[in-house]
Amino acid sequence: MTADARALTADPSAPLVLQEGHLARGISSPILGMLLFLTSEVMFFAGLFAAYFSTRAADQPWPPKQFDSILNPLSLILVATVILISSSFTCQFAVWSIRRGDRTGFIRNISVTFVLGIVFLLLQAYDYTLLFGEGMTLGSGPFGTTYFTLTGFHGAHVFGGVLMLGVILYRGMAGQFSSRHHDAVEAVSLYWHFVDIVWIVLFSVLYLL
């Protein structure tokens, strides 16, 4: 019986009993919370991108002469990009597995995602050393400052995501997730996709544009 129907039929002075009211409908609270958190993350990166585009518009030539072709898309960074994009797929496979109640498939896919995330971070760290070797640092004018700030904050987010994946993996191996109860998995996968999309935009803007 709905609240309104009861109000018309029962004694009108009878109050509603609370626990009958709070029905779980629609999106779950943790997932809504994660979506709102990602909204704020989008705005954070929007601020960084605003800095990138305004300094780039003001500083010609871009990149500066001494770093003319330092950001080559057909290099190690392409491998890292492919790895991060693949990890988004394996992450989604993990979500589909646990929705079916397939815990083995979930653990396998999350493990692969976890490892791919770490490999991406290692490749990025190695790429940084190559750039440092060619003399490009945070202090190389807005070109260097924006590059390392944007990719650095993205890397920090990947690192955070890897930690979350580790927690999810641990909890999955402890048998805490089922087809009905896996909000944490859904939320972490949303975060991981977000990190992936930010990288695609970053790669396009920094290397291709």
Added chain:
Amino acid sequence: MATHALAPATTAYRPGLYEWLTTTDHKKIGIMYVINSFLFFLIGGFFALGVRAELAAPGLQIFTNEHVYNEFFSIHATVMIFLFIIPMLAGLGNYAVPLMIGAPDMAFPRVNALSFWMLPLAGMLLLAGFLTQGGAAAAGWTSYPPLSEVGPTKSPGPGQDLWIVALTLIGTSSILGGINFLVTIFKMRAPGMTLFRMPIMVWTMLVTSVLVVMATPVLTSALVMLFIDRNYGGHFFDPTHGGIVVLYQNLFWFYSHPAVYVMVLPAMGVISEVLPVFSRKPLFGYKAFIFATAGIGALGFSVWAHHMFTTGSVFLPFFSLMTFLIAVPTGVKMFNWVATIFRGKLSFSTPFIFAIGFLTMFLIGGINGAFSAAVPVDFALHDTYFVVAHLHYVLFGGSVFGVFAGIYYWFPKMSGRMLDETLGKVHFVLMFVGFNLTFFPMHMLGLQGMPRRIADYASNAGWNDWNLLASIGGFIIGTSILPFIWNVFVSLRNGKIAGDDPWEGNTLEWATSSPPPPYNFDRLPEIRSERPVFDARHGRLTPHDEMGPA
């Protein structure tokens, strides 16, 4: 009916201090927000009185050098904005919102506790700047580069870095709080509490939270860039290496203008609860008020550059027009409030008087703000005391009077005891008189060309009398806090027992005991309108019932 005695609350609280340090109860966290914010209000007030004491007469009297003065006004504004007004309103919302929508707690209680505990930490970090070499941040609350960048005449010390870290923490606390409010409002409403039956206070917290979630991260990005420039040799804002100084201002105001609405919308929510209760009428134009609130929130994102007219790098007609436009929904609200009081059965209790203080003072703040929206006028008034007058009429005359209306209104619910009415009225009169003595003369000073953020001025500039008057007013404001503090201490021990619903309120928090049990409600009245407790008290004569069963 839920308004009479409820089942005795078996305590789910742990004893004493340990409970307060570990609680995840939104009511206790809300009260801690209020107390913490009030302490920072006193600290911020101390800095303000230092500023006013120095400006009372020409010459340097209080401070040995201008740098200390710069620290004082910078920390005054930072504390008042980020550690008093914003968290104070978040605290009132924290207390009221779950009760008003009939929920047992916030959606994420532990995140709620985290949001709170970041604030005292951030406040201590900010004030720790005074202990460092070079002193606290001294580049104003806006901390524009190049003033805030590292350099021989700039802000070399770690005080500025502590300012950045403190603001980043406070911003994170705000974002987590905003997410928590939104999920609570969308997911935790009691049966029957549709969106258009929510109390106005809840609506204003909803719009405020959207602003917080979408604008605060942009400030964080600006702070991060400033930190990288200062500490890691970055060049975001350093024009000698190709950076852009105005970039910081754009990012800063993209947050800090919506932040003005973060600081005033919840106060508008408070007085929209207070005015109907003490006028014995429903709020005039409930839906119009909600759309006006949403309109202010949306337009709030398109007016940031009116703080930057004189930089010469923003499109003046657009930002001027948008700034004028935002006066329209604000005017709608003014009309709502006045029409609510009109022909009401008014009772001049302290919450109502403070709400009237809000109405009148915020009106002045709105009008002198609209002056400054006109580009040519703004070019003349930019960075003068006229702007200081304007912002204090909005944030003190508006928000602070709203905050005190809320504290007097909900104190009986929080403590179970009434505050003393006489002391409350003494508090109001002193504060109202002191406020106008302090800030009204600043209009004249601004029109006479006195710039803000100066420690000294020429004695023949004609500014002496107005400044002395403003300083006297400042100390009257300081005095006005004493009867309030006395009132709280006396009333907590000996105040009249409040009962569940001392004001004959409209909204659900008055349907539970004072103070409410840890789980808030044993049972709820039916929710058929935005005034469920009114409906329950007056025999449920809602339009829905009059139509009868279909």
